[in-house]
Amino acid sequence: xxxxxxxxxxxxxWDRFTANHPKFPLFLKAAQQKGIQEGxxxxxxxxTPSGEKLETNLRVTADDMQLFEELKKLQ
Numbered sequence: 001x002x003x004x005x006x007x008x009x010x011x012x013x014w015d016r017f018t019a020n021h022p023k024f025p026l027f028l029k030a031a032q033q034k035g036i037q038e039g040x041x042x043x044x045x046x047x048t049p050s051g052e053k054l055e056t057n058l059r060v061t062a063d064d065m066q067l068f069e070e071l072k073k074l075q
Contacts, residue, residue, distance in 0.1 A: 007074070038062050 018025045036042075043057040058064075 036060060036065075036068065038065055 038060055040060045041057050042060060044055065046054045048054075
């Protein structure tokens with residue numbers, strides 16, 4: 001079980017993050033509405049300030065879906 005003080009701290013950090021990056025929560029909401037389900041492929045791309053690009057992807061598993069459901073409960 002997570003410490004309630006830590007939850008409040010993380011909530012404040014999330015609020016600042018979403019204020020700085022308002023399109024990201026909208027993206028997550030749209031993805032959720034489309035339905036992330038087992039078999040969905042999530043891809044991530046990062047470009048460093050020097051231009052180096054890192055990319056990866058993963059196929060969502062049943063275990064991942066359990067994690068996502070637990071994370072939703074924290075909202």
